[in-house]
Amino acid sequence: MKVLVLGGAGYIGSHTVYELADSGAEVVIVDNLETGHLEAVHPAAKFYKGDIRDRGFVDSVFEQEKVDAVIHFAANSLVGESMTNPLKYYDNNLCGTKVLLESMVAHGVDKIVFSSTAATYGEPERVPIMETDKTEPTNTYGETKLAMEKMFKWTGKAHNLRFVSLRYFNACGAHKSGIIGEAHSPETHLIPLILQVPNGKRDAIQVFGDDYDTKDGTCIRDYIHVTDLAQAHILAVKYLMEGNESSIFNLGNGVGFTVNEVIEAARKATGLPIKAVVSPKRAGDPARLIASSDKARTVLGWKPEHTDLEEIIASAWKWHSTHPDGFEKK
Ligand code: UDP
Numbered sequence: 001m002k003v004l005v006l007g008g009a010g011y012i013g014s015h016t017v018y019e020l021a022d023s024g025a026e027v028v029i030v031d032n033l034e035t036g037h038l039e040a041v042h043p044a045a046k047f048y049k050g051d052i053r054d055r056g057f058v059d060s061v062f063e064q065e066k067v068d069a070v071i072h073f074a075a076n077s078l079v080g081e082s083m084t085n086p087l088k089y090y091d092n093n094l095c096g097t098k099v100l101l102e103s104m105v106a107h108g109v110d111k112i113v114f115s116s117t118a119a120t121y122g123e124p125e126r127v128p129i130m131e132t133d134k135t136e137p138t139n140t141y142g143e144t145k146l147a148m149e150k151m152f153k154w155t156g157k158a159h160n161l162r163f164v165s166l167r168y169f170n171a172c173g174a175h176k177s178g179i180i181g182e183a184h185s186p187e188t189h190l191i192p193l194i195l196q197v198p199n200g201k202r203d204a205i206q207v208f209g210d211d212y213d214t215k216d217g218t219c220i221r222d223y224i225h226v227t228d229l230a231q232a233h234i235l236a237v238k239y240l241m242e243g244n245e246s247s248i249f250n251l252g253n254g255v256g257f258t259v260n261e262v263i264e265a266a267r268k269a270t271g272l273p274i275k276a277v278v279s280p281k282r283a284g285d286p287a288r289l290i291a292s293s294d295k296a297r298t299v300l301g302w303k304p305e306h307t308d309l310e311e312i313i314a315s316a317w318k319w320h321s322t323h324p325d326g327f328e329k330k
Pocket residue numbers: 170188189190191193205206207208209219220221259282285
């Protein structure tokens with residue numbers, strides 16, 4: 001099996017490539033390296049540097065590589081930036097996907113697994129969130145991901161293309177080898193920011209709000225290990241290869257942890273003190289986001305292996321403690 005991974009030098013993309021390579025698949029990576037890292041590219045994968053908005057480039061990849069399926073991670077994903085620069089998100093996420101789909105249709109590539117997000121739901125009506133729940137994104141990032149899902153749906157109907165959209169909850173952790181991990185610039189996610197404290201990169205972690213209607217007043221999220229997410233992509237490719245119909249799946253552990261619980265688990269995982277200070281709420285943060293992943297478990301046969309938060313954070317710490325500057329060499 002030969003799989004084209006768009007955005008395969010990014011955080012979730014690179015971890016998926018590592019799992020794909022372990023499963024025996026042949027992997028081709030496309031990444032423009034705007035946010036991805038060359039060092040995260042798997043040594044056994046064939047790498048093309050280029051942008052999916054460039055039709056000539058995308059066509060040339062499909063002409064050179066006869067792929068069975070595409071996994072699409074190539075998008076911008078910072079919620080805050082998506083609110084201050086929405087058109088960047090429409091351009092890269094939507095225009096990029098449009099060009100990609102045109103080229104896939106032209107080259108007869110008819111299977112795609114797509115990196116979506118819990119941000120497609122917006123403020124949930126209930127938890128755990130089901131795939132059938134209403135989708136009303138509260139930020140441009142979620143809106144563009146939802147629009148990308150719709151683009152797959154309608155293009156699929158017209159051109160006989162099938163897709164699986166995977167809506168991730170809070171991706172975290174790092175590869176067991178400690179060779180690759182999370183490296184965003186700027187970093188906005190809770191666990192890497194917490195680990196900057198024991199790494200001596202920041203004095204304290206800010207807790208964004210402590211008067212939410214939750215057990216300790218801090219926000220609840222569903223943290224899912226990146227390797228478990230990666231495995232779900234492999235199962236989704238298999239699902240499409242077996243001829244199954246297009247579908248959307250949530251990916252989470254189905255268990256919620258508060259920000260304070262995550263900080264406490266990080267203290268245990270690192271064995272180091274981590275100072276926390278309560279700060280103002282971040283705009284648009286729902287109090288609680290927890291996935292129902294029953295559909296992925298039943299239909300795809302997905303079973304997350306990393307369910308212990310302390311163990312998940314320990315895997316992140318293995319990476320961050322040895323790469324305090326991410327992939328940058330200092
Ligand atoms: N959060 C926090 N301090 C930070 C970063 C995040 O308290 O410095 C909180 C944030 O309000 C949310 C949770 O941690 O409740 C997870 O945030 P993250 O940005 O990692 O993921 P999101 O849930 O926004 O996708």
